[in-house]
Amino acid sequence: MNDSAAQTSEAPVKEKTLDKLPVSVITGFLGSGKTTLLRHLLTQDWMADTAVVINEFGEIGLDHELVEAASEDTILLSSGCLCCTVRGDLIDTLRRLYKQRDRGEIPPFRRLVIETTGLADPAPILHTLIGDPLLSAFYRLDGVVTTVDAVNAMAQMDRQPEPVKQAAVADRLLLTKTDLMDEITLQKLEQRLRDLNPAAPIYRIVQGQVDARHLFNAGLYDPETKSLDVQRWLREEAYNAPDHDDTHGGHDHHRTGDHHHAHDVNRHDDHIRAFCLTHDAPLDWDRFVAWIEMLTTTQGANLLRVKGILNVAGEDKPVAVHGVQHLFHPAVVLPAWPSEDRRSRLVFITRDLDRDVLGKSLADFQKSAVI
Numbered sequence: 105m106n107d108s109a110a111q112t113s114e115a116p117v118k119e120k121t122l123d124k125l126p127v128s129v130i131t132g133f134l135g136s137g138k139t140t141l142l143r144h145l146l147t148q149d150w151m152a153d154t155a156v157v158i159n160e161f162g163e164i165g166l167d168h169e170l171v172e173a174a175s176e177d178t179i180l181l182s183s184g185c186l187c188c189t190v191r192g193d194l195i196d197t198l199r200r201l202y203k204q205r206d207r208g209e210i211p212p213f214r215r216l217v218i219e220t221t222g223l224a225d226p227a228p229i230l231h232t233l234i235g236d237p238l239l240s241a242f243y244r245l246d247g248v249v250t251t252v253d254a255v256n257a258m259a260q261m262d263r264q265p266e267p268v269k270q271a272a273v274a275d276r277l278l279l280t281k282t283d284l285m286d287e288i289t290l291q292k293l294e295q296r297l298r299d300l301n302p303a304a305p306i307y308r309i310v311q312g313q314v315d316a317r318h319l320f321n322a323g324l325y326d327p328e329t330k331s332l333d334v335q336r337w338l339r340e341e342a343y344n345a346p347d348h349d350d351t352h353g354g355h356d357h358h359r360t361g362d363h364h365h366a367h368d369v370n371r372h373d374d375h376i377r378a379f380c381l382t383h384d385a386p387l388d389w390d391r392f393v394a395w396i397e398m399l400t401t402t403q404g405a406n407l408l409r410v411k412g413i414l415n416v417a418g419e420d421k422p423v424a425v426h427g428v429q430h431l432f433h434p435a436v437v438l439p440a441w442p443s444e445d446r447r448s449r450l451v452f453i454t455r456d457l458d459r460d461v462l463g464k465s466l467a468d469f470q471k472s473a474v475i
Protein backbone atom coordinates (compact mmCIF):
# COMPACT_ATOMS: atom_id res chain seq x y z
CA MET A 105 0.00 0.00 0.00
CA ASN A 106 1.45 3.39 -0.89
CA ASP A 107 1.40 6.51 1.31
CA SER A 108 -1.70 7.94 -0.29
CA ALA A 109 -3.64 4.77 0.28
CA ALA A 110 -2.52 4.70 3.88
CA GLN A 111 -3.76 8.25 4.32
CA THR A 112 -7.09 8.08 2.58
CA SER A 113 -8.52 4.65 3.15
CA GLU A 114 -9.48 5.33 6.74
CA ALA A 115 -12.71 7.04 7.65
CA PRO A 116 -12.45 10.83 7.75
CA VAL A 117 -11.19 12.19 11.06
CA LYS A 118 -12.96 14.74 13.24
CA GLU A 119 -12.20 18.41 12.99
CA LYS A 120 -10.00 18.79 16.06
CA THR A 121 -7.02 17.74 13.97
CA LEU A 122 -7.24 21.15 12.28
CA ASP A 123 -5.63 22.64 15.34
CA LYS A 124 -2.13 21.51 14.32
CA LEU A 125 0.63 24.02 13.70
CA PRO A 126 0.07 25.70 10.33
CA VAL A 127 2.99 25.65 7.92
CA SER A 128 3.37 28.05 5.01
CA VAL A 129 5.86 27.51 2.24
CA ILE A 130 7.42 30.46 0.41
CA THR A 131 8.62 29.57 -3.04
CA GLY A 132 9.54 31.43 -6.21
CA PHE A 133 12.04 31.42 -9.00
CA LEU A 134 15.70 32.34 -8.42
CA GLY A 135 16.04 36.03 -7.73
CA SER A 136 12.29 36.64 -7.62
CA GLY A 137 12.45 38.41 -4.27
CA LYS A 138 11.95 35.73 -1.58
CA THR A 139 14.75 37.01 0.62
CA THR A 140 13.64 40.63 0.23
CA LEU A 141 10.14 39.55 1.20
CA LEU A 142 11.34 37.64 4.27
CA ARG A 143 13.47 40.53 5.43
CA HIS A 144 10.39 42.72 5.41
CA LEU A 145 8.14 40.11 7.02
CA LEU A 146 10.58 39.56 9.89
CA THR A 147 10.16 43.17 11.05
CA GLN A 148 6.39 42.87 11.44
CA ASP A 149 4.84 42.49 14.90
CA TRP A 150 2.25 40.12 13.49
CA MET A 151 5.07 37.61 12.86
CA ALA A 152 5.61 37.18 16.62
CA ASP A 153 5.14 33.50 17.47
CA THR A 154 6.29 32.51 13.98
CA ALA A 155 9.24 30.22 13.37
CA VAL A 156 10.90 30.85 10.04
CA VAL A 157 13.05 28.10 8.56
CA ILE A 158 15.63 29.29 6.06
CA ASN A 159 18.79 27.91 4.55
CA GLU A 160 21.17 30.46 6.05
CA PHE A 161 20.80 33.50 8.27
CA GLY A 162 23.43 35.25 6.20
CA GLU A 163 21.24 35.31 3.12
CA ILE A 164 18.62 37.52 4.66
CA GLY A 165 21.20 39.89 6.18
CA LEU A 166 19.49 40.34 9.55
CA ASP A 167 19.93 43.75 11.13
CA HIS A 168 21.69 43.45 14.48
CA GLU A 169 19.10 45.64 16.21
CA LEU A 170 16.49 43.05 15.33
CA VAL A 171 18.31 40.18 17.00
CA GLU A 172 17.39 39.52 20.63
CA ALA A 173 19.18 36.22 21.24
CA ALA A 174 21.07 33.77 19.10
CA SER A 175 22.31 30.22 19.34
CA GLU A 176 24.08 28.09 16.79
CA ASP A 177 21.11 27.60 14.50
CA THR A 178 18.27 29.62 16.00
CA ILE A 179 17.84 33.36 16.37
CA LEU A 180 15.13 35.13 18.33
CA LEU A 181 14.19 38.50 16.88
CA SER A 182 12.84 41.47 18.84
CA SER A 183 9.61 41.06 16.85
CA GLY A 184 9.17 37.70 18.63
CA CYS A 185 9.87 35.84 15.44
CA LEU A 186 12.17 32.85 15.56
CA CYS A 187 14.60 32.13 12.72
CA CYS A 188 16.11 28.70 12.25
CA THR A 189 18.50 27.40 9.68
CA VAL A 190 18.10 24.01 8.12
CA ARG A 191 20.82 21.81 9.56
CA GLY A 192 21.09 18.81 7.32
CA ASP A 193 17.70 17.46 6.56
CA LEU A 194 14.50 19.52 6.59
CA ILE A 195 12.60 16.69 8.30
CA ASP A 196 15.17 16.64 11.13
CA THR A 197 14.97 20.41 11.48
CA LEU A 198 11.17 20.40 11.71
CA ARG A 199 11.15 17.53 14.20
CA ARG A 200 13.85 19.19 16.33
CA LEU A 201 11.95 22.47 16.36
CA TYR A 202 8.78 20.80 17.53
CA LYS A 203 10.64 18.96 20.30
CA GLN A 204 12.42 22.13 21.45
CA ARG A 205 9.09 23.93 21.51
CA ASP A 206 7.55 21.09 23.51
CA ARG A 207 10.37 21.15 26.08
CA GLY A 208 10.16 24.93 26.41
CA GLU A 209 13.66 25.42 25.02
CA ILE A 210 12.39 27.88 22.41
CA PRO A 211 9.31 30.16 22.48
CA PRO A 212 6.06 28.31 21.75
CA PHE A 213 5.70 29.35 18.12
CA ARG A 214 2.22 29.04 16.64
CA ARG A 215 3.08 29.08 12.96
CA LEU A 216 5.95 27.90 10.78
CA VAL A 217 7.19 29.43 7.55
CA ILE A 218 9.66 27.61 5.29
CA GLU A 219 11.62 29.46 2.66
CA THR A 220 12.63 27.23 -0.22
CA THR A 221 15.83 28.88 -1.39
CA GLY A 222 17.41 27.07 -4.27
CA LEU A 223 14.55 24.65 -4.84
CA ALA A 224 12.71 24.96 -8.10
CA ASP A 225 9.88 22.65 -7.12
CA PRO A 226 8.02 23.07 -3.82
CA ALA A 227 6.39 19.63 -4.13
CA PRO A 228 9.10 17.71 -2.20
CA ILE A 229 8.63 20.04 0.78
CA LEU A 230 4.88 19.69 0.64
CA HIS A 231 5.30 15.91 0.49
CA THR A 232 7.60 16.01 3.49
CA LEU A 233 4.92 17.81 5.48
CA ILE A 234 2.04 15.62 4.42
CA GLY A 235 3.83 12.29 4.04
CA ASP A 236 6.12 12.09 7.08
CA PRO A 237 4.07 10.39 9.81
CA LEU A 238 5.66 12.32 12.70
CA LEU A 239 5.55 15.71 11.03
CA SER A 240 2.00 15.30 9.83
CA ALA A 241 1.00 14.56 13.42
CA PHE A 242 2.19 18.02 14.56
CA TYR A 243 2.01 20.22 11.49
CA ARG A 244 -0.51 20.90 8.74
CA LEU A 245 0.04 22.65 5.42
CA ASP A 246 -1.54 26.09 5.56
CA GLY A 247 -0.57 27.33 2.13
CA VAL A 248 1.98 28.09 -0.54
CA VAL A 249 3.13 31.66 -1.18
CA THR A 250 4.85 32.15 -4.55
CA THR A 251 6.90 35.19 -5.53
CA VAL A 252 6.71 36.06 -9.22
CA ASP A 253 9.27 38.44 -10.67
CA ALA A 254 7.39 41.10 -12.64
CA VAL A 255 10.50 41.86 -14.69
CA ASN A 256 11.52 38.33 -15.67
CA ALA A 257 8.58 35.98 -15.09
CA MET A 258 7.08 36.17 -18.59
CA ALA A 259 10.32 35.02 -20.21
CA GLN A 260 11.07 32.50 -17.45
CA MET A 261 7.62 30.94 -17.75
CA ASP A 262 8.05 30.71 -21.53
CA ARG A 263 11.35 28.91 -21.17
CA GLN A 264 10.90 26.65 -18.17
CA PRO A 265 8.16 24.57 -16.60
CA GLU A 266 9.20 25.20 -12.93
CA PRO A 267 8.02 28.81 -12.56
CA VAL A 268 4.72 27.85 -14.21
CA LYS A 269 4.26 25.05 -11.70
CA GLN A 270 5.24 27.29 -8.78
CA ALA A 271 2.55 29.77 -9.79
CA ALA A 272 -0.01 27.03 -10.40
CA VAL A 273 0.29 25.48 -6.92
CA ALA A 274 0.23 28.81 -5.02
CA ASP A 275 -2.41 29.89 -2.53
CA ARG A 276 -1.07 33.45 -2.66
CA LEU A 277 0.81 35.05 -5.56
CA LEU A 278 3.13 37.98 -4.96
CA LEU A 279 4.09 40.03 -7.95
CA THR A 280 7.50 41.46 -7.00
CA LYS A 281 9.56 44.35 -8.45
CA THR A 282 6.38 46.03 -9.61
CA ASP A 283 8.19 49.39 -9.32
CA LEU A 284 10.20 48.44 -12.41
CA MET A 285 7.35 47.61 -14.81
CA ASP A 286 4.53 49.52 -16.47
CA GLU A 287 0.84 48.96 -15.84
CA ILE A 288 0.13 47.16 -19.13
CA THR A 289 2.94 44.66 -18.58
CA LEU A 290 1.78 44.01 -15.03
CA GLN A 291 -1.78 43.42 -16.18
CA LYS A 292 -0.65 40.95 -18.84
CA LEU A 293 1.35 39.00 -16.30
CA GLU A 294 -1.56 39.05 -13.85
CA GLN A 295 -3.86 37.71 -16.53
CA ARG A 296 -1.44 34.89 -17.30
CA LEU A 297 -1.24 34.02 -13.59
CA ARG A 298 -5.02 34.11 -13.23
CA ASP A 299 -5.36 31.75 -16.17
CA LEU A 300 -2.98 29.33 -14.50
CA ASN A 301 -4.35 29.67 -11.02
CA PRO A 302 -7.68 31.48 -10.81
CA ALA A 303 -8.22 31.14 -7.06
CA ALA A 304 -4.97 32.56 -5.66
CA PRO A 305 -5.18 36.27 -4.78
CA ILE A 306 -2.41 38.30 -6.45
CA TYR A 307 -0.64 41.08 -4.51
CA ARG A 308 1.62 43.60 -6.20
CA ILE A 309 4.60 44.38 -4.00
CA VAL A 310 7.70 46.56 -3.99
CA GLN A 311 10.83 45.65 -2.01
CA GLY A 312 9.02 42.85 -0.21
CA GLN A 313 6.51 45.16 1.43
CA VAL A 314 3.34 43.29 2.17
CA ASP A 315 1.29 42.75 5.29
CA ALA A 316 2.03 39.25 6.64
CA ARG A 317 -1.66 38.80 7.43
CA HIS A 318 -2.42 38.58 3.70
CA LEU A 319 -0.03 35.70 3.21
CA PHE A 320 -0.56 33.32 6.09
CA ASN A 321 -3.58 31.58 7.59
CA ALA A 322 -4.63 30.69 4.05
CA GLY A 323 -5.82 27.24 5.09
CA LEU A 324 -9.22 25.91 5.90
CA TYR A 325 -8.87 26.71 9.58
CA ASP A 326 -7.99 30.20 10.75
CA PRO A 327 -6.11 29.88 14.05
CA GLU A 328 -6.62 33.60 14.77
CA THR A 329 -10.40 33.43 14.77
CA LYS A 330 -10.47 29.71 15.63
CA SER A 331 -12.98 29.24 12.87
CA LEU A 332 -13.29 27.48 9.56
CA ASP A 333 -13.67 29.38 6.34
CA VAL A 334 -14.42 26.89 3.60
CA GLN A 335 -15.43 29.45 1.00
CA ARG A 336 -12.21 31.45 1.38
CA TRP A 337 -10.16 28.26 1.23
CA LEU A 338 -11.86 26.60 -1.73
CA ARG A 339 -12.77 29.68 -3.79
CA GLU A 340 -14.64 27.46 -6.23
CA GLU A 341 -16.34 30.52 -7.76
CA ALA A 342 -12.97 31.62 -9.17
CA TYR A 343 -12.94 28.55 -11.42
CA ASN A 344 -16.21 29.61 -13.02
CA ALA A 345 -15.15 33.15 -13.90
CA PRO A 346 -16.64 34.25 -17.24
CA ASP A 347 -13.37 35.51 -18.76
CA HIS A 348 -11.93 32.02 -19.11
CA ASP A 349 -12.26 29.34 -21.73
CA ASP A 350 -15.54 27.66 -21.32
CA THR A 351 -16.01 23.97 -21.89
CA HIS A 352 -18.67 21.73 -20.46
CA GLY A 353 -20.68 24.22 -18.53
CA GLY A 354 -18.01 26.72 -17.69
CA HIS A 355 -15.84 24.88 -15.22
CA ASP A 356 -12.76 23.84 -17.12
CA HIS A 357 -10.36 26.46 -18.23
CA HIS A 358 -7.03 26.05 -19.74
CA ARG A 359 -5.62 28.24 -22.36
CA THR A 360 -5.52 27.29 -25.97
CA GLY A 361 -2.53 29.37 -26.99
CA ASP A 362 -4.48 32.55 -27.56
CA HIS A 363 -3.90 36.08 -26.38
CA HIS A 364 -0.25 36.27 -25.36
CA HIS A 365 1.71 33.85 -27.48
CA ALA A 366 -0.45 32.62 -30.32
CA HIS A 367 2.56 31.31 -32.24
CA ASP A 368 3.87 29.13 -29.43
CA VAL A 369 1.86 25.93 -29.45
CA ASN A 370 3.87 24.17 -26.75
CA ARG A 371 3.66 26.64 -23.90
CA HIS A 372 4.10 25.17 -20.45
CA ASP A 373 0.95 27.04 -19.41
CA ASP A 374 -1.14 25.11 -21.88
CA HIS A 375 -0.51 21.90 -19.99
CA ILE A 376 -1.99 23.32 -16.80
CA ARG A 377 -5.72 22.93 -16.18
CA ALA A 378 -7.69 24.57 -13.38
CA PHE A 379 -11.26 23.48 -12.85
CA CYS A 380 -13.97 22.59 -10.38
CA LEU A 381 -15.78 19.22 -10.41
CA THR A 382 -19.16 18.98 -8.77
CA HIS A 383 -21.11 15.87 -7.87
CA ASP A 384 -24.76 16.15 -6.88
CA ALA A 385 -25.53 12.85 -5.14
CA PRO A 386 -23.87 11.99 -1.82
CA LEU A 387 -20.60 10.14 -2.42
CA ASP A 388 -19.90 6.61 -1.34
CA TRP A 389 -16.76 7.07 0.77
CA ASP A 390 -15.03 3.77 -0.06
CA ARG A 391 -15.58 4.28 -3.75
CA PHE A 392 -14.31 7.85 -3.49
CA VAL A 393 -11.16 6.60 -1.73
CA ALA A 394 -10.69 3.95 -4.42
CA TRP A 395 -10.97 6.67 -7.05
CA ILE A 396 -8.39 8.91 -5.32
CA GLU A 397 -6.05 5.95 -4.94
CA MET A 398 -6.39 5.13 -8.61
CA LEU A 399 -5.71 8.79 -9.50
CA THR A 400 -2.70 9.21 -7.22
CA THR A 401 -1.21 5.91 -8.40
CA THR A 402 -1.64 6.53 -12.11
CA GLN A 403 -1.62 10.34 -12.34
CA GLY A 404 0.04 11.52 -9.10
CA ALA A 405 2.65 13.68 -10.81
CA ASN A 406 -0.06 15.51 -12.74
CA LEU A 407 -2.31 16.33 -9.78
CA LEU A 408 -0.59 19.54 -8.80
CA ARG A 409 -3.14 20.59 -6.20
CA VAL A 410 -6.56 19.27 -5.18
CA LYS A 411 -8.94 20.69 -2.57
CA GLY A 412 -12.50 19.73 -1.94
CA ILE A 413 -15.52 19.63 0.26
CA LEU A 414 -17.54 16.45 0.01
CA ASN A 415 -21.04 15.29 0.79
CA VAL A 416 -20.41 11.74 1.98
CA ALA A 417 -23.33 9.31 2.22
CA GLY A 418 -24.17 8.60 5.86
CA GLU A 419 -22.33 11.70 7.12
CA ASP A 420 -24.44 14.80 7.73
CA LYS A 421 -21.41 17.09 7.97
CA PRO A 422 -19.09 17.98 5.09
CA VAL A 423 -15.74 16.26 4.66
CA ALA A 424 -12.71 18.28 3.54
CA VAL A 425 -9.92 16.72 1.49
CA HIS A 426 -6.77 18.15 0.03
CA GLY A 427 -3.68 16.82 -1.60
CA VAL A 428 -0.53 17.59 -3.50
CA GLN A 429 0.43 15.18 -6.28
CA HIS A 430 0.35 11.62 -4.95
CA LEU A 431 -0.18 12.51 -1.29
CA PHE A 432 -3.39 13.49 0.44
CA HIS A 433 -3.90 14.90 3.91
CA PRO A 434 -6.18 12.74 6.04
CA ALA A 435 -9.76 13.76 5.25
CA VAL A 436 -11.43 15.85 7.94
CA VAL A 437 -15.08 16.05 8.97
CA LEU A 438 -16.00 19.73 9.34
CA PRO A 439 -18.46 20.97 11.96
CA ALA A 440 -21.00 22.41 9.49
CA TRP A 441 -21.78 23.10 5.85
CA PRO A 442 -20.70 26.61 4.83
CA SER A 443 -23.89 27.27 2.82
CA GLU A 444 -27.10 25.68 1.56
CA ASP A 445 -25.16 24.06 -1.28
CA ARG A 446 -24.77 20.40 -0.37
CA ARG A 447 -23.04 19.24 -3.55
CA SER A 448 -19.56 17.78 -3.40
CA ARG A 449 -17.09 20.19 -4.94
CA LEU A 450 -13.48 19.47 -5.86
CA VAL A 451 -11.10 22.05 -7.30
CA PHE A 452 -8.14 20.77 -9.29
CA ILE A 453 -4.96 22.21 -10.69
CA THR A 454 -3.59 19.55 -12.99
CA ARG A 455 -1.09 18.99 -15.72
CA ASP A 456 -2.56 17.45 -18.87
CA LEU A 457 -5.62 16.06 -17.07
CA ASP A 458 -8.99 17.24 -18.32
CA ARG A 459 -12.09 17.96 -16.35
CA ASP A 460 -14.40 15.66 -18.27
CA VAL A 461 -12.02 12.70 -18.02
CA LEU A 462 -11.78 13.13 -14.26
CA GLY A 463 -15.51 13.84 -13.89
CA LYS A 464 -16.40 10.70 -15.83
CA SER A 465 -14.01 8.51 -13.86
CA LEU A 466 -15.39 9.86 -10.56
CA ALA A 467 -18.93 9.06 -11.71
CA ASP A 468 -17.86 5.60 -12.96
CA PHE A 469 -16.21 4.73 -9.66
CA GLN A 470 -19.31 5.81 -7.76
CA LYS A 471 -21.38 3.46 -9.89
CA SER A 472 -18.98 0.52 -9.72
CA ALA A 473 -20.42 -2.59 -8.11
CA VAL A 474 -17.55 -3.88 -6.00
CA ILE A 475 -14.57 -2.16 -4.42
Ligand SMILES: Nc1nc2c(ncn2[C@@H]2O[C@H](COP(=O)(O)OP(=O)(O)OP(=O)(O)O)[C@@H](O)[C@H]2O)c(=O)[nH]1
Pocket residue numbers: 132133134135136137138139140141221222280281282283284309310311312
Ligand atom coordinates in the same frame (compact mmCIF):
# COMPACT_ATOMS: atom_id res chain seq x y z
N1 LIG B 1 13.56 47.26 -7.83
C1 LIG B 1 13.24 46.21 -7.05
N2 LIG B 1 14.16 45.27 -6.79
C2 LIG B 1 13.81 44.21 -6.01
C3 LIG B 1 12.49 44.09 -5.49
N3 LIG B 1 12.44 42.93 -4.78
C4 LIG B 1 13.65 42.37 -4.86
N4 LIG B 1 14.49 43.14 -5.60
C5 LIG B 1 15.91 42.88 -5.92
O1 LIG B 1 15.99 41.67 -6.67
C6 LIG B 1 17.17 40.95 -6.34
C7 LIG B 1 16.80 39.51 -5.95
O2 LIG B 1 16.02 39.57 -4.77
P1 LIG B 1 16.11 38.46 -3.65
O3 LIG B 1 15.18 38.87 -2.57
O4 LIG B 1 17.52 38.18 -3.28
O5 LIG B 1 15.52 37.22 -4.43
P2 LIG B 1 15.48 35.69 -3.99
O6 LIG B 1 14.26 35.11 -4.57
O7 LIG B 1 15.66 35.57 -2.52
O8 LIG B 1 16.76 35.13 -4.68
P3 LIG B 1 17.40 33.65 -4.54
O9 LIG B 1 17.55 33.41 -3.08
O10 LIG B 1 18.71 33.80 -5.27
O11 LIG B 1 16.48 32.73 -5.21
C8 LIG B 1 17.85 41.73 -5.23
O12 LIG B 1 18.85 42.50 -5.81
C9 LIG B 1 16.73 42.59 -4.67
O13 LIG B 1 17.21 43.80 -4.12
C10 LIG B 1 11.54 45.11 -5.81
O14 LIG B 1 10.35 45.07 -5.42
N5 LIG B 1 11.97 46.14 -6.59
